[in-house]
Amino acid sequence: MTALLEVEDLRVAYGKIEAVKGISFSVEAGQVVTLIGTNGAGKTTTLRTLSGLLKPLSGKITFDGRPLTGIPAHKIVALGLAHSPEGRHIFPRLTITENLQLGAYLRDDKAAIQKDIQRAYDLFPILGERRKQAAGTLSGGEQQMLAMGRALMSQPKLLMLDEPSMGLSPIMMQKIMHTIAELKAQGTTILLVEQNAQAALSLADQGHVMEVGRVVLSGTGADLLHDESVRKAYLGED
Amino acid sequence: MNELPQQLANGLILGAMYGLIAIGYTMVYGIVQLINFAHGEIFMVGGFGALTVFLWLPDGFSLLAAVPLMIIGGVICSVAVGTAAERFAYRPLRGAPRLAPLITAIGLSILLQQAVWKWYPDAKKDRGFPQFGGDPVHIFGADIQRGDFFLIIAAPACMLILGWYVNKTRSGRGMQATAQDPDTAKLMGINTDRIIVMAFAIGAAFAAVAAVGYGLHNGQVGFKMGFIMGLKAFTAAVLGGIGNIYGAMLGGIVLGVAEALATGYMHDVPGMEQFGGGAWKDVWAFALLILVLLLRPQGLLGERVADRA
Numbered sequence: 001m002t003a004l005l006e007v008e009d010l011r012v013a014y015g016k017i018e019a020v021k022g023i024s025f026s027v028e029a030g031q032v033v034t035l036i037g038t039n040g041a042g043k044t045t046t047l048r049t050l051s052g053l054l055k056p057l058s059g060k061i062t063f064d065g066r067p068l069t070g071i072p073a074h075k076i077v078a079l080g081l082a083h084s085p086e087g088r089h090i091f092p093r094l095t096i097t098e099n100l101q102l103g104a105y106l107r108d109d110k111a112a113i114q115k116d117i118q119r120a121y122d123l124f125p126i127l128g129e130r131r132k133q134a135a136g137t138l139s140g141g142e143q144q145m146l147a148m149g150r151a152l153m154s155q156p157k158l159l160m161l162d163e164p165s166m167g168l169s170p171i172m173m174q175k176i177m178h179t180i181a182e183l184k185a186q187g188t189t190i191l192l193v194e195q196n197a198q199a200a201l202s203l204a205d206q207g208h209v210m211e212v213g214r215v216v217l218s219g220t221g222a223d224l225l226h227d228e229s230v231r232k233a234y235l236g237e238d
Numbered sequence: 239m240n241e242l243p244q245q246l247a248n249g250l251i252l253g254a255m256y257g258l259i260a261i262g263y264t265m266v267y268g269i270v271q272l273i274n275f276a277h278g279e280i281f282m283v284g285g286f287g288a289l290t291v292f293l294w295l296p297d298g299f300s301l302l303a304a305v306p307l308m309i310i311g312g313v314i315c316s317v318a319v320g321t322a323a324e325r326f327a328y329r330p331l332r333g334a335p336r337l338a339p340l341i342t343a344i345g346l347s348i349l350l351q352q353a354v355w356k357w358y359p360d361a362k363k364d365r366g367f368p369q370f371g372g373d374p375v376h377i378f379g380a381d382i383q384r385g386d387f388f389l390i391i392a393a394p395a396c397m398l399i400l401g402w403y404v405n406k407t408r409s410g411r412g413m414q415a416t417a418q419d420p421d422t423a424k425l426m427g428i429n430t431d432r433i434i435v436m437a438f439a440i441g442a443a444f445a446a447v448a449a450v451g452y453g454l455h456n457g458q459v460g461f462k463m464g465f466i467m468g469l470k471a472f473t474a475a476v477l478g479g480i481g482n483i484y485g486a487m488l489g490g491i492v493l494g495v496a497e498a499l500a501t502g503y504m505h506d507v508p509g510m511e512q513f514g515g516g517a518w519k520d521v522w523a524f525a526l527l528i529l530v531l532l533l534r535p536q537g538l539l540g541e542r543v544a545d546r547a
Contacts, residue, residue, distance in 0.1 A: 077427035106427040
């Protein structure tokens, strides 16, 4: 069977500096796949290339049977690839509801959009309580919830989450990870980029460890969680 | 005779003109952080477009019926020039250092002025613009020229349409999103290139409406008219808080009224007798700009730019 997302020998550069130096991995429908690694490993660059914000130097990206390279970012969403970017990037001067509506920018089914907004409020009740508030007034964790809810509004086949736990309190981080587990249980396919390797690997079916632009280790989430080099490098064990 | 209502009316009419032009500066700046210094010339081209349509009409055609056609002609010319400028002059420079598009804008401004001067028939001098004849209408203690009713109606109508577009339509929402965070807007599926063209087009269309108002008010249009009007409208946009569409109109009206009041009353202020009258109005307009920038650098309705998370 072919995977939902297939990345082959992807290389991406900023000017002369190559940030991603030939990586390959795939995501099957229904799976949670995680990319872990330190700052500068190329994880965010990979996601930004998949969603079309960056152009690759070379390599092949196949999504849902179609090549993605060369398609502009605003058309990739329509194919079913949603990206919740690093640093959340909610629209600060629009309300929560308006942010969610923008997530459904390309959809025309008004009634279904309304239903999905309600679903986002069920998933994150705090957003429902503050729906008329400007998104910029939310706390970091609440903004993360909004960014995830907004990405889900396009009814994606694949949801890409970039550092959803970044800068959050431990309690908020747990909440977010719990939500990701819930989404997984509902059958959402997720590509998760995280620095919090422990949390990410516990959730993931597949994991890939990235170091300076390369995948250095791959395996199931459980395997990597018990791998000695991973434990030393990313889980803070001596 | 109390001349205050008259001065206020003059100021409002002038301010409506500034405000309509200022919308174009503020929308473009809000989305691509570019000061489109050719916008004054886009306004000027709109005036000539409207005049051309009028000259095409048969003699004796009613001016009232001609005005809508003139607006259409002006809007077509301004929008064509504005969107072509975006496509061929500014878009290739996106991502270039800020100075490059700025210099391009100044170059474009000179090009447009000279092109009209050279190729528009008899444009080396100001060309007469059709006038509504008849006596001024006396209301609220002010005499208002018949032609000025155009701006009194058109400016609020334009603002209502713009408010509706930005807040109620999908593409208007997309415009707000693009202004706040262009990359993330793309992730929502928003074609940001098209939104940018839209911002240039709306700004140009409003400038053309202002140009029809200018022609009806002054009785003439000329290839140089975009320079000082553009500068004043830019001032109005900064005054109101650049990037804020309501601020642009407010800034225009504040500027217009301030100019009119300074013109009318400065010579009554002891010690300032020689600084009143029309010759000094530009001085007072720009003094007001400096004052606002010192006391409230973000402009009247501008928001302080918060750090992005």
